[in-house]
Amino acid sequence: MYNGNENIVICEHPLIKHKITMLRNKETGTNEFRAIVEEIAMLMGYEALRDLKLQYVDVETPLETASCPVIAGKKPAIVPILRAGLGLVGGLLKLMPAAKIGHIGLYRDEETHEPHEYYCKLPAPIELRKIFVVDPMLATGGSAVAAIDFIKQHGGKDITFMCVIAAPEGVEKLQKAHPDVKIFIGDLDRGLNENAYICPGLGDAGDRIFGTK
Ligand code: PRP
Ligand code: URA
Secondary structure, X not given: OOOOOOOEEEOOOHHHHHHHHHHHOOOOOHHHHHHHHHHHHHHHHHHHOOOOOEEEEEEEOOOOEEEEEEEOOOEEEEEEEEOHHHHHHHHHHHHOOOOEEOEEEEEXXXXXXXXEEEEEEOXXXXXXXXXXEEOOEEOOOHXXXXXXXXXXXXXXXXXXXXXXXXXXHHHHHHHHHXXXXXXXXXXXXXXXXXXXXXXXXXXXXXXXXXXXX
């Protein structure tokens, strides 16, 4: 569907697909749900970090001096969209333990489905970092667009958005508003229902991660 758009990546790894199916199952309880979200974050992070820059440094092996690759370039920042985005942070931190963490608090109005901001704090200087904005769900796209608007207003430039499940409506809105942002998607679903929930989806990601409702 998005063939040819190199800024939109739908992850094809079978482990990611299998784990997302487990999340979709309404019988999957909070404990397991949370653990699987973390595993998916790590697997998706592995895909999303493929283009990290390398530089060569000399290393003394027990036998000789060798020129070996290490990660170079901008330092990372992970920015979860609260609440549900928090579920993805642990998995990404396993890959990037030194990453700084920002937080953007947004909730969707149940009637209008518009995002409302309640908290924002970003690591400074954000403009020098490679930023990963994370949220399990990209539904209408309102929350992702608002979060990235905010990050750009504060100087953020190099931004990747990661979600576990996306609706085509959200991908289109995000792509239109922020064509420079790379979007990593675990699974692309059919679309939104009348309450702007993703179908087939997995329900309310925040409630399932935190055991609320
Ligand atoms: C959910 C989800 C996204 C947003 C997606 O959060 O985690 O942030 O909805 O919907 P959108 O693409 O239509 O904006 P929610 O507002 O339910 O808040 P929560 O994470 O606190 O549960
Ligand atoms: N937010 C969720 O948690 N789930 C959806 O399906 C849509 C928005």
